[in-house]
Amino acid sequence: MSRPLPAVFDQALASAVRAPSPHNTQPWRFVVEHEVIEIWLDRDRVLDIADPHGREARLACGAAAFNLVICLRANGLAAIVRMLPDPAEPDLVAVIRLDGNQKGTAAERKLAEAVFRRHTNRRPMLDKEVPSAARTALKSAALQEGGQVEYLNVSGRYSTVASLVRQAETLQSDDPAFRAEAAFWTHREPDSPDGVPRIASGPPPYGPGVVTLRASHENENLPPREYEQEPLLGVVLTRDRGPHAEVRAGMAMQRVLLTATVEGLATSFLSQPFETPRTREALGRIFAGLGQPHTLLRIGYGSPTRLTARRPIEDVLTHRAGRDVPAS
Ligand SMILES: Cc1cc2nc3c(=O)[nH]c(=O)nc-3n(C[C@H](O)[C@H](O)[C@H](O)COP(=O)(O)O)c2cc1C
Numbered sequence: 001m002s003r004p005l006p007a008v009f010d011q012a013l014a015s016a017v018r019a020p021s022p023h024n025t026q027p028w029r030f031v032v033e034h035e036v037i038e039i040w041l042d043r044d045r046v047l048d049i050a051d052p053h054g055r056e057a058r059l060a061c062g063a064a065a066f067n068l069v070i071c072l073r074a075n076g077l078a079a080i081v082r083m084l085p086d087p088a089e090p091d092l093v094a095v096i097r098l099d100g101n102q103k104g105t106a107a108e109r110k111l112a113e114a115v116f117r118r119h120t121n122r123r124p125m126l127d128k129e130v131p132s133a134a135r136t137a138l139k140s141a142a143l144q145e146g147g148q149v150e151y152l153n154v155s156g157r158y159s160t161v162a163s164l165v166r167q168a169e170t171l172q173s174d175d176p177a178f179r180a181e182a183a184f185w186t187h188r189e190p191d192s193p194d195g196v197p198r199i200a201s202g203p204p205p206y207g208p209g210v211v212t213l214r215a216s217h218e219n220e221n222l223p224p225r226e227y228e229q230e231p232l233l234g235v236v237l238t239r240d241r242g243p244h245a246e247v248r249a250g251m252a253m254q255r256v257l258l259t260a261t262v263e264g265l266a267t268s269f270l271s272q273p274f275e276t277p278r279t280r281e282a283l284g285r286i287f288a289g290l291g292q293p294h295t296l297l298r299i300g301y302g303s304p305t306r307l308t309a310r311r312p313i314e315d316v317l318t319h320r321a322g323r324d325v326p327a328s
Contacts, residue, residue: 008075012037013317015071015115017310019254021060022047022271023185024196024308026316028061033320035098039065041091042316049181050172050275055246058093059294062250063257065094066145067115070258074112078102083247093247114261119307121266122202122217124227125300134263135232138299141259142236147252149297150290152233157286161233161273161296162210168272168279169212182216193311200308202227211270211298232299233270237291249294256297266302269295 013030016039021027027045031038039061046057065081072079078099084092104112135151142149152158172178188195202213203222210230236253238245260267273279274295287293 008072008077009037010313011075012068012071013313015112016064016068017313017316018115018118019060019063019067020118020120020257020269021063022051022056023182024194024310025057025060025185026194026311027054027057028064029316029318031318031320037068037096038092039068039094039096041093043091047181047185049175049177050271054243055294056271056274058243058246059250059253061093062247062252063254064250065096065247066251066254066258068096070108070112070255071115072096072098073102074104074109076101076104081251083244090243093243110262111255111258114258116307117304118257118261118267119305120200120268121302121305122200122213122268123302123305124202124225125231125266125298125302127228128301130232130265130299130301134260134265137259137263138234138256141255142252145252145255146238146248147256147294148237148239148291149234149252149256150237150287152235153230158230158233159210160286161235161283164273164279164282165270165296166212168276169215171276171279172272173215179216182214186216190306191309193309197306197308199306212272213268213270213298214272228300234297234299235287235293236295236297237287237293239291241292245292246294249292253295253297260299264301265299266304268298270298271295 025045027042029040029042041057041061046054069079069081080097080099082095086092139149152161185195188197190197190199198219201217201219203225204218206224206226209227236249238249257267273283283293
């Protein structure tokens with residue numbers, strides 16, 4: 001096979017880094033060697049307090065892998081994704097190898113375009129129901145990547161999970177280490193190449209809601225506003241657990257988020273209960289019959305907000321001629 005046009009790889013990497021990541025830490029590095037792109041977890045960018053095991057960072061790397069692959073497919077290139085970790089290289093999360101030409105579908109092209117529109121929307125959403133066709137589209141997006149989306153309103157788990165979100169938020173707000181870590185990564189200037197800029201935060205809530213967004217992501221410069229009372233919540237699950245499942249879940253999560261963008265939906269995350277051991281274990285018990293829960297998404301209709309910046313590709317990319325391990 002002839003070498004891919006460098007422009008396609010540039011575009012694929014530009015897509016990869018648009019993936020969401022906890023506090024916009026961008027915990028990834030890419031190594032390109034001929035027709036192979038490797039995605040490595042960047043341990044220096046894993047949140048010590050919120051994510052000591054790198055679980056959320058692996059979700060982010062899985063999302064970056066999905067963006068990369070969907071961009072290649074939209075450009076008529078087939079790609080084989082080999083997901084690791086390999087026990088010998090636990091930080092090598094995925095290897096993507098070009099596999100000839102294959103005409104991209106219209107749906108793949110729409111998802112690839114949505115990569116550059118998708119963003120986390122922490123503002124109040126409209127009290128407008130998400131139609132069942134869109135809910136079904138998100139469910140099938142997760143299934144296509146070997147994951148699953150379970151809506152909490154249909155499974156009778158809504159109030160229990162919402163209460164775990166509130167509990168975890170309280171535990172984190174009371175924990176100085178947690179607060180310091182969140183403060184370091186949030187309230188950044190609009191053009192900050194990483195972290196969450198203030199402009200991407202939502203207004204403080206006016207009165208208590210059933211669901212609590214992160215206090216650390218509030219923009220106190222905005223007047224308080226009422227949030228929707230009972231947003232649609234969907235949990236992303238996989239049948240299995242462990243690092244490999246976390247990368248897989250990240251791919252499924254990203255196909256869900258991009259499908260939501262194509263459907264005109266806004267999304268944000270409620271990760272607090274995954275980040276404190278007690279609430280994480282409780283979540284595991286609640287979904288025990290279905291699989292391993294990885295992330296909780298708030299889904300609805302909202303006005304678009306600004307995209308956040310990313311570090312330049314040169315900062316996260318290594319070209320390799322031989323088989324050396326990339327420099328950190
Ligand atoms: C695994 C994971 C967990 C996240 N958890 C939260 C969260 O609890 N609250 C929140 O507001 N955003 C959360 N985010 C969103 C990130 O802050 C966001 O992706 C990042 O700031 C980049 O912005 P963007 O998604 O608008 O591109 C999470 C993202 C990932 C991948």
